[in-house]
Each structure stands twice: as structure tokens, then as C-alpha cells.
């Protein structure tokens with residue numbers, strides 16, 4: 072049994088996660104968003120290879136496409152003996168522990184390590200990861216000087232070719248490794264011994280199931296808990312939920328019986344679940360909200376993508392870039408429901424064309440409804456900053472936005488089926504339980520924002536038929552988001568009759 076860097080950090084998060092990886096991998100339920108982030112991390116690693124100057128890379132693959140560790144170890148040995156200044160993916164193995172260092176940089180006496188991360192900050196888990204690498208390399212006989220983490224500078228704005236020396240910040244973390252370094256040897260021995268157990272080890276669920284990374288075995292380990300449970304309480308911190316769980320407070324009924332402190336929304340969630348209460352409708356509250364709306368009335372929803380490495384000039388790392396919107400609207404009271412939409416061409420920066428169509432689609436004096444308006448408002452302000460000639464109109468639209476979420480956030484409507492979630496994807500089926508045409512699961516290809524992002528970014532280079540089909544799926548998804556708002560608004564009006 073061997074330990075790699077990722078296995079070591081998984082063991083630190085939860086020993087059982089590593090055990091399940093080894094013996095019951097088929098139970099893992101991968102999160103597409105997390106997989107995309109890991110893939111992006113690999114791309115960032117490739118981009119960073121030149122950070123310390125000219126380099127060689129050891130990476131090698133077997134015929135079936137897996138990493139060829141033996142070849143990488145051999146290549147590393149060869150480059151070390153040649154005195155190469157920068158070795159990327161420098162591979163080492165000692166005492167059944169393996170790692171590949173992003174950049175091994177030769178110094179006068181020994182080597183420095185540079186670990187590359189696609190995050191915009193240095194997290195504790197990275198320090199543990201670097202300590203493991205330093206320990207493996209030192210055990211293998213290398214003299215390690217300093218350890219650096221290269222991470223993303225979120226103030227970088229692309230202007231022409233990506234400048235890796237501006238995109239990355241490189242920080243010396245050598246002195247911050249001490250608390251982790253002392254424990255690496257013992258932890259690796261424990262982990263290797265833990266992996267020899269053939270019987271599934273017990274393990275309590277808790278904060279570690281989502282921190283620092285969401286665990287792919289969540290559904291499996293939580294299957295014995297009642298659903299919903301204290302971990303599902305609205306905005307309950309995982310640490311607090313773990314404390315309750317460990318003291319025997321598991322179900323929402325337990326939460327009420329044991330009188331744990333609950334905010335208004337959590338209390339409502341627990342009471343509706345426990346006593347199976349009917350839909351709560353606060354007519355005066357709803358009416359007051361509806362009276363703030365005027366005609367023409369528009370329902371707006373953006374889709375965006377964000378990438379670690381900005382794709383276009385004028386964009387920062389991880390900036391939300393709008394590429395699509397859907398717009399349902401009524402020009403007058405009791406008028407006909409109309410629809411307009413925009414989906415950018417995938418080959419260039421989508422923002423200018425989107426902003427131009429948006430100002431032609433929405434008049435400056437229109438009342439605009441969004442769901443969780445902070446997102447749409449921020450995108451509009453960013454577009455206004457990027458295109459000063461359209462700024463006045465864009466900022467007028469932004470100033471006219473009302474938030475449909477307020478009705479639910481203010482507690483004017485609550486249904487048990489919302490399960491404490493105010494997301495439109497929870498509210499819609501709760502208020503329209505028998506409407507398969509409104510079920511996002513019944514859409515083709517694109518069912519949520521993460522999939523919309525991935526779909527749009529995958530359009531480039533796609534064969535025509537496949538591309539048209541995926542674009543149609545993107546349009547259908549975004550259209551359902553604004554249709555959902557229209558239907559919720561109509562249902563609110565019905566509640567007030």
C-alpha cells in the first residue's frame with residue numbers, strides 16, 4: 072500500500088475517506104463543480120511551470136493514459152544528476168510515500184520547492200500538503216531550503232498575453248510549516264497502517280465532511296441519519312451541527328425538544344418538518360411587496376462563467392462573466408407575456424454584445440424582477456464599468472431591480488417542501504408540486520448554473536450539430552429560470568385573492 076500527497080491530505084481530512092477510496096470507491100458521488108475545479112487546477116499548474124525560468128518536465132503516461140510513476144521517478148533522477156535548474160513534476164518515493172513537486176528549483180546548496188495552487192489565498196491544508204512533500208524529499212536524501220506557494224493574484228487584470236509573473240503571487244511559507252512538519256512522519260505511518268484494515272472502520276460524520284473539501288461519500292455516510300437532520304438546518308454551521316449531533320440531537324424534532332438556539336428561519340423549518348404544517352402565507356406582507364412592482368415588468372436572469380485564468384482582456388481571475396440572459400416581460404397590466412433572450416457566441420468576450428442587447432431589450436424606466444438580485448446588480452455594475460457609453464442605461468436598469476427572493480427571505484411564504492432552502496430550485500417545486508414541465512431534472516443536458524457554465528465553455532471547437540443542441544439546452548435552462556419567476560409572481564398574486 073502506498074501513500075501519495077492527495078491520499079495524505081484526504082487522510083488528514085477524514086481517515087475513513089481514504090479507506091473508502093481504497094476499498095469502496097464505487098460509493099463516491101463526484102461533484103461536477105469540484106471536478107471542474109481540479110481540472111482547472113491542473114491547467115493552472117501547467118501554466119505556472121515557467122515561473123522560475125526555463126524548466127524540464129518529468130510527466131509521463133502509460134499506454135492506457137495513466138500517469139507512469141516509474142518513468143517519472145526515473146526522469147527525475149536523470150534531471151537531478153544533470154543539475155537541471157527547474158524540474159516540474161519532480162517525482163520522489165520513499166518508505167511507501169510518493170509525491171510529485173510542482174517545481175523543484177535548484178539552489179547553490181540543495182533545492183527549493185514551489186507548490187502551485189489555483190486558489191486566491193493560502194489555506195491551512197496547503198501547508199500540510201507542502202510539509203508532506205518536504206518530508207518525502209528530505210527522506211529521499213534531498214537538502215530542502217525554502218518552500219514557496221504560488222497562488223492566484225485576484226487583482227490581476229488580463230491585458231494581452233497572460234503574464235504569469237503578475238497572475239501568480241509567490242509566498243515563502245517555510246516558517247509556517249513547523250507545526251505540520253513535526254507530525255508528518257507519524258501521520259504517514261498511521262495512514263499506511265489504517266489502510267491495512269480490511270473491515271470498514273466506523274467514523275462519525277461532522278464538520279470534516281465538508282471542510283476543507285466536500286466529501287464524495289457524503290450520501291453514503293449520512294444515509295443512516297433522519298432526513299432532514301441538524302446538518303440540514305438553514306445556515307447552520309457544520310461545526311455547530313456536529314456538536315449537536317455528537318450530543319444526540321440529530322433530527323429536527325430533537326432540535327425543538329432540546330430547545331437548541333434557532334433563528335427564525337431554522338425554527339420555522341424545524342416546526343414545519345416536525346408538525347407537517349400547511350403552507351404559511353402572510354397576505355399583507357405579500358401584498359405590500361407586490362404593490363412595489365410597476366409596469367412594464369421584466370423578469371431577468373443571467374448565466375455567467377468564471378475561470379481562474381481570465382480568458383479575455385479586462386477580466387480578473389474568477390470574475391463572473393455574463394454570457395447569457397433570459398427575459399420574460401409584460402409591457403402593461405393584463406398584457407401578453409413576451410420573451411427575449413441572449414446567448415453569446417462562444418468564440419470571444421461575450422460582454423459587449425450582451426450589454427448592447429440588454430439595453431435595447433429593457434427600457435430605462437422598467438421595473439425589473441430578479442431572484443437574489445445582488446448577483447444581477449453586481450453584473451450590471453461591472454458591465455457599466457467596462458462599457459462607459461452604456462453605463463447610464465445599465466445603471467438605471469440596476470437601480471430598478473426588485474428582489475423576488477425578499478418575499479421568501481422575509482418569511483411571507485414558507486412550505487415544508489422548501490426544506491429550509493430559499494433557492495428558486497427549492498421554492499418552485501414546493502409551490503408547484505405536480506408540474507413536471509417546471510422540474511429542472513427534466514431538462515436536457517443543462518440542469519443548473521454549474522452545468523450551464525461547463526456547457527458554454529465546452530462549445531468552442533464542438534461539431535455543428537452537437538453545438539446547436541447544447542446551445543438549445545442552454546436557452547431552455549435559462550428560460551425556465553425566468554419562467555419560474557413569472558409563475559412564482561403569479562402564485563403570489565393568487566395567494567392575495
Ligand code: SF4
Pocket residue numbers: 084085086087088091274275276277279280281286287288289290292293
Ligand atoms: S462523509 Fe464524512 S465521515 Fe464519511 S468519509 Fe466523508 S468525511 Fe468521512
